[in-house]
Amino acid sequence: MERPLERGNMTGVQQFVLLGLSTRPEVRDVLFAVFLTLYLLTLLENSLIVLLVCRHSELHKPMLFFLGNLSCLEMCYVSVTTPSLLAGLRTGPCRVPFTACMTQLFFFIFLICTECTLLASMAYDRYVAICRPLHYPLLMRPQVCLGLAVTSWLGGLLVSVVKTTCIASLSYCGPNVLNHFFCDVSPLLSLSCTHVALTELVDFISAIITFCGTLLVALASYAAIGRAVLRMPSLAARCKALSTCASHLVVVGIFYSAVLSMYSRPSLAESTDLNKLLSIIYTVATPVCSLIVYGLRNRQVHAALRRTLHLRRVSPARTALFCS
Numbered sequence: 001m002e003r004p005l006e007r008g009n010m011t012g013v014q015q016f017v018l019l020g021l022s023t024r025p026e027v028r029d030v031l032f033a034v035f036l037t038l039y040l041l042t043l044l045e046n047s048l049i050v051l052l053v054c055r056h057s058e059l060h061k062p063m064l065f066f067l068g069n070l071s072c073l074e075m076c077y078v079s080v081t082t083p084s085l086l087a088g089l090r091t092g093p094c095r096v097p098f099t100a101c102m103t104q105l106f107f108f109i110f111l112i113c114t115e116c117t118l119l120a121s122m123a124y125d126r127y128v129a130i131c132r133p134l135h136y137p138l139l140m141r142p143q144v145c146l147g148l149a150v151t152s153w154l155g156g157l158l159v160s161v162v163k164t165t166c167i168a169s170l171s172y173c174g175p176n177v178l179n180h181f182f183c184d185v186s187p188l189l190s191l192s193c194t195h196v197a198l199t200e201l202v203d204f205i206s207a208i209i210t211f212c213g214t215l216l217v218a219l220a221s222y223a224a225i226g227r228a229v230l231r232m233p234s235l236a237a238r239c240k241a242l243s244t245c246a247s248h249l250v251v252v253g254i255f256y257s258a259v260l261s262m263y264s265r266p267s268l269a270e271s272t273d274l275n276k277l278l279s280i281i282y283t284v285a286t287p288v289c290s291l292i293v294y295g296l297r298n299r300q301v302h303a304a305l306r307r308t309l310h311l312r313r314v315s316p317a318r319t320a321l322f323c324s
Contacts, residue, residue, distance in 0.1 A: 013172035013191075015097045020088020020181045021276060032089040035284060039082045042287050046071040049301065056304040062140040063129075064301075066122045069149050073118065074287040077111045080104060081283040085181040098172075101183040106164040108182065112259075112282075113210045114156030119252050120214035120221075121148040126245040127221035131228045159206050166199040180276060182283075211259060218252050254289055258282040 021031065053059045053068035084104070087094050096104075128139045167185065170192040178187040185203060189196050225245060232238045258281040 013098060013174075013176045015095050015176065016101050016183065016191075017093050017095055017177045018084060018088055018181060018183075019093050019177060019179045020085065028089045032086060035082060035089065036086055038284060038288055039078055039086070042078050043075055046075045046287070048305070050075075052301055052304045052308065055308070059301070059304055062125050062145045063122065065145050066118060066125060066149065069152070070115070070118055070122075073111055073115055076107070077115070078284065078287050080107045080111060081182045081279075085280075085284075088181050093177075096183065101188075102164060102168045105167065105183045105185070105188065106160050108184070109163050110156045110160035112156075113159045113206075114152050115255070116210050116214040117152035117155055118149070119248070119255065120217040121152060122248050123218040123221040123245075123252065124148075126248060127224055129244060130225050130241050155210075159210055163203060163206055166202050170194050170196060170199060180279070182279075184279065186275070211256070215256055215260075218256075222249060251286065251289060255282055255286050258286065 021028070049071040050068050053064050053071075081104075084094070084096070125140055125145075128136050132139065163185070167188055170189075171194040172188075172191055173193045175191060178184075178191070180187045189199065189203075192199075222245070225241070229238050229241050232241065258278050261278055
């Protein structure tokens with residue numbers, strides 16, 4: 001069944017075939033319903049967070065400013081990869097024109113690199129809030145926050161332009177089947193019939209700068225936070241300090257664990273099924289997890305939501321349950 005697909009166009013590939021998740025038909029129907037629900041939920045609640053942050057002046061704080069940027073990013077992020085995942089689950093292997101594949105790759109690289117820098121900026125924000133609280137209004141003033149956000153978006157754009165240009169300039173003259181649910185870097189490089197050493201070098205350097213650089217910033221921030229927390233005199237002060245950064249630490253751990261597991265292994269030893277699973281974690285599961293640990297557990301967001309919906313009175317028991 002797959003052999004005719006694998007022969008492709010020997011004179012030049014004009015389209016790619018995404019195999020998607022190769023599971024039994026009855027399992028595909030269940031997965032389609034699950035991923036569609038998660039996709040719509042992510043869009044709805046991230047849109048709500050952006051609306052609340054924009055409309056309520058009491059939410060105009062550095063961490064919530066970055067959260068608004070992250071919510072915008074994740075709405076775009078899931079909209080780049082999830083539709084092709086859903087299409088593969090619904091109809092089976094789907095054909096994607098070369099231009100559409102490169103466009104998807106461009107936005108995927110752009111958004112994932114931007115997310116790395118935003119997560120590092122949020123880690124720095126937590127470091128300043130806990131380790132240098134007296135200097136927080138100065139170090140995290142609006143101009144600094146805006147500069148960090150703009151740098152994150154422009155940095156991701158620059159990396160994506162360079163990497164996508166290198167990959168799009170390669171020749172694809174053999175098989176045109178991507179054993180994935182979206183156009184990713186590694187599957188595309190494996191299909192190229194030209195020398196990819198330079199492209200792999202560009203990919204490696206950009207990964208070192210983007211992933212490892214931002215991860216080091218996050219680790220250094222949390223190392224300093226850990227030392228500061230251990231020096232606090234009371235248990236209550238330690239718990240309060242940890243509660244302000246626990247949500248971000250969970251998201252950073254999930255995101256970087258999946259990304260580094262995905263891209264740190266030699267290409268010849270890669271398992272395509274494992275790659276798909278890891279890709280699902282950081283393209284679908286991470287946005288849902290960040291939504292839960294950031295938005296749904298933030299009391300300021302809850303209060304703004306209640307005011308927006310004109311819920312003036314909420315029973316104490318319900319409030320305690322909602323905020324727990």
